[in-house]
Amino acid sequence: MTKQRFFTALIALTAMLLMTTMAMAQGAKSFAVLPFKYTGPQKYSYFSKAFQASLENDLEWIGHVEPSTKDVSAMTTPGNSGDALNQLRSMGVDYLVYGDIAILNKDAHINLGVVGEDGKSWETKGKMTIDEITSWLEEQGNIIQGDIFNRPGYGTVEESKEAEKTMQTASPADSPFIVGGNDGYQEATLNPQFKYEGGTESIGRWRSQTLRYSSYSMVVTDGDADGQNEVFILQSDAISAYRFREGKLEHLTTFDLPKNLISIRLEVADLNRDGTPEFVVGAYQYDTQYSDTAPEGNPRSSILRFEGGKFKYVVKKYNKFLGVLRLPPTYLPILCAQKKGHSHLFDKVVREAFIKGDDIELGQKLAVPPFGNVYNMIYMPKELGYQIIVLGNKHKLVTYSQSFERLNETDETYNSSGIAIPMQNTMVGLGNSNLDTMVDMYNIPFRMVTAPLTGKRYELLLNRDLSAVAQLVSNYHYYSQGEIHSLVWDEVGLNLAWKTRRIKGQVSDIALADLNNDGKKQLCVLVNTFAGLGYTNRKTMVLAYDLNL
Numbered sequence: 001m002t003k004q005r006f007f008t009a010l011i012a013l014t015a016m017l018l019m020t021t022m023a024m025a026q027g028a029k030s031f032a033v034l035p036f037k038y039t040g041p042q043k044y045s046y047f048s049k050a051f052q053a054s055l056e057n058d059l060e061w062i063g064h065v066e067p068s069t070k071d072v073s074a075m076t077t078p079g080n081s082g083d084a085l086n087q088l089r090s091m092g093v094d095y096l097v098y099g100d101i102a103i104l105n106k107d108a109h110i111n112l113g114v115v116g117e118d119g120k121s122w123e124t125k126g127k128m129t130i131d132e133i134t135s136w137l138e139e140q141g142n143i144i145q146g147d148i149f150n151r152p153g154y155g156t157v158e159e160s161k162e163a164e165k166t167m168q169t170a171s172p173a174d175s176p177f178i179v180g181g182n183d184g185y186q187e188a189t190l191n192p193q194f195k196y197e198g199g200t201e202s203i204g205r206w207r208s209q210t211l212r213y214s215s216y217s218m219v220v221t222d223g224d225a226d227g228q229n230e231v232f233i234l235q236s237d238a239i240s241a242y243r244f245r246e247g248k249l250e251h252l253t254t255f256d257l258p259k260n261l262i263s264i265r266l267e268v269a270d271l272n273r274d275g276t277p278e279f280v281v282g283a284y285q286y287d288t289q290y291s292d293t294a295p296e297g298n299p300r301s302s303i304l305r306f307e308g309g310k311f312k313y314v315v316k317k318y319n320k321f322l323g324v325l326r327l328p329p330t331y332l333p334i335l336c337a338q339k340k341g342h343s344h345l346f347d348k349v350v351r352e353a354f355i356k357g358d359d360i361e362l363g364q365k366l367a368v369p370p371f372g373n374v375y376n377m378i379y380m381p382k383e384l385g386y387q388i389i390v391l392g393n394k395h396k397l398v399t400y401s402q403s404f405e406r407l408n409e410t411d412e413t414y415n416s417s418g419i420a421i422p423m424q425n426t427m428v429g430l431g432n433s434n435l436d437t438m439v440d441m442y443n444i445p446f447r448m449v450t451a452p453l454t455g456k457r458y459e460l461l462l463n464r465d466l467s468a469v470a471q472l473v474s475n476y477h478y479y480s481q482g483e484i485h486s487l488v489w490d491e492v493g494l495n496l497a498w499k500t501r502r503i504k505g506q507v508s509d510i511a512l513a514d515l516n517n518d519g520k521k522q523l524c525v526l527v528n529t530f531a532g533l534g535y536t537n538r539k540t541m542v543l544a545y546d547l548n549l
Helices: 002-027 047-059 081-091 130-147 156-168 468-472
Strands: 029-033 037-039 065-067 095-104 107-116 121-129 177-181 184-188 205-207 217-221 230-234 238-245 248-256 261-269 278-286 297-299 301-307 310-318 321-327 332-340 346-356 359-366 377-382 385-391 396-401 406-413 416-424 439-445 449-451 459-466 481-489 494-499 506-513 522-528 540-546
Touching: 029 047, 037 047, 047 065, 047 095, 047 130, 081 095, 081 107, 081 121, 107 130, 121 130, 130 156, 217 261, 217 506, 217 522, 230 261, 230 540, 248 310, 261 321, 261 332, 261 416, 278 321, 297 332, 301 321, 310 359, 321 346, 321 359, 321 377, 332 359, 377 449, 406 459, 416 506, 449 506, 459 494, 459 506, 481 506, 481 522
Parallel strands: 029 065, 029 095, 037 095
Antiparallel strands: 095 107, 107 121, 177 184, 177 494, 205 540, 217 230, 230 238, 238 248, 261 278, 278 297, 278 301, 301 310, 321 332, 332 346, 346 359, 377 385, 385 396, 396 406, 416 439, 449 459, 459 481, 481 494, 506 522, 522 540
C-alpha cells in the first residue's frame, strides 16, 4: 500500500512539473529587434544587422521573454514610439526594440528604444567610441531586462549595487599577480604563474609525467563524445590519446601514421555537426629521391575519428594542406584546404572544404591577407567586427583589419614549432639545382588562440620564442625557452596583457580546455624538453595552468 501511494505521489508530482513547464513555455512573452538604421562610412554598414543579432542574444530570457521568429528584415526603423507601437501590434509581439546609429570619425551616436504592448515606452541614447559599443549595448541589454522585462537581478538598481560592491572588493595592493599595462606592470588578480620571474613554487600549475617521445601538436577535447575530455598528442609518426586520472595522463591508445611523413598540425572539429569531432592531421611527404640540396615533396593530409577508444580513417590520403579556421561572424570551425605553391610552400588560394564519403570536396575561395595560409592565421573578434592576425615567414605578428588594411607588425617572434620544411625560392620553370640553389626552411607555426579571459576584450594567446642561437642563425628553429603571452589590441598595436613565468624547453602547442574534467578550463601547454640541436633525445610533458585563483 505504501509503494502504491509513493508511485501515485510521484506521478502527480511529475504531472505537476510537466504542466508547469508547459505553462511557462506557453506563457513566455516575445520580443523582436528591428535592423538598426545606419548612417556613416560604408565599412561599418554591417553594424545594422550586428546590433540586431547582439541584442537578440542579450535580451533572451528563456521561458519568460524570448525572441520572435517573425521575419523583420524588410521592416523600417520607426520614427517615434507611436510608430513603433503600431508596428508592434501589426506583428503580434509583446515588445519591439528599435534604434539607429551614426558613425562620425571614431565616435558612435546611438539611439535605442523599446515599446511594450501596453503602450509604455523606454528610450535612451549614448555617445561613445567605436571600441566601447559592445560594452554599452550589453549594459543597455541588462537595463532593459530588469526595467522592462522585470527580470530579477537586472536593471538600473542592480547596476548601482554591483558598482558599489566592486569598489568595496577592489584587489589588495599586495596582490601577487602581475600583468602588463600602459605604465609597465601593475597588480591584478591572475594566477601567480603569470608573474614574469621568481621562485620555483608550482601553485596553480600542474605538470604531467615525462613522455618518452618528442611531440609536434596537441588538442584537448571529448574525442568520443562520452562527456569526458581526452588529451591527444601528435608525434612524428603517431597520435597518442590520454585521459587525466589521479594526477597523471593515463595512456589510452596510440595510432601509427605513415613513417615517411612530417607531421605538421593536429586539429579537431565537428565537421559534419553530428556531435562527434573529426581529427584533421596536416602532414608533408617527401619524394623518394629526396636530398638536402634538392628537396621535393607534397602535402598529404588525413582525417580520422576516435570511436570506441580507437582511431579510424575517414579520409586516408589527401594531396593538399588541410587545416581548421574559425571564420566570422559565427566563428564555427571550418575545414580549409590549400595547395602547394610554386615559389612558396603554400599557394595563394585558400578554399573551404567538405568531407564527401572518403574524399574531400572543395568549396568557395576565402579572402585572406597576403601570405596567409591554413596554419598561420586567426580571426580575432573585436567589438562588432574582427581583425586578422598572420604569423609571417619570420614569425612576426602582422595585424590586418577586416578590409585587409595592414595595421601593425611586432618586433618579437612567436609560435615557432621546430617543424621545418625545406623549400626553394626558385623561379617557376627553372627546376632545382643541386649546387647553386640555397635551400630555405619554412618553420610551420603552431596554433594561436583567442578568448576573453580577463574582461570583455578578446586576448591573443601565443608563445614568445626565446633563443639566442635562433636570433643569429636564420634556419635554426629550436628554442630552449618560452613564455605564454596574452596580447590585446590597444588601437596602436598588440600590447602585453599578461604572461607566464619562463618555461624551460620548446613550447610546441597551446590550448584552452578542461584537461582534468573539473568543469573549468585551463591553459594547457605542450613542451619538449631541450636536449641540444634537433629532436634527438627530446621528451614531452604537458603543463596546465589554472586561469584564476
